[in-house]
Amino acid sequence: MAKGERHFEIYASGSTALINASQNLFGSYQGLSLLAIDDAVRLDVYTLNDHSFRVAPSGLTQGTKVTPGASVVQLPTMRVRNASTLIAHIDVASSNASAAWTAWVHLQ
Secondary structure, eight states: OOTTOOOEEEEEEEEEEOOSSEEETTTTSOTTTTSOTTOEEEEEEEESSSOOEEEEOTTOOOOEEEOTTSSOEEOOOEEHHHHTTOEEEESSTTOOOEEEEEEEEEOO
16 A cells, blocks of 8 residues: 555445434444444445435535435545434435445555
């Protein structure tokens, strides 16, 4: 690994049925719970059906939009303490969106 390069390896993946207007991206499965809060992760997020949703830090509603047309949305690298609080917001209240995610952990 050359100096300054950032390498990641796959850590976990999962999906969440978005049954509430806003809920934790990871649902009841806390996919990052075994990592240290200062570990760096990169998240790939996509929808499993024809419904879009937004991903934002807790307390915000305007975040990154994930649409069926986008194959995968790659969120910026962040610390686990921030990633674990991400909220998925359904664009239409009657939507049955399903969010899928893959977490990549930074190799030290």
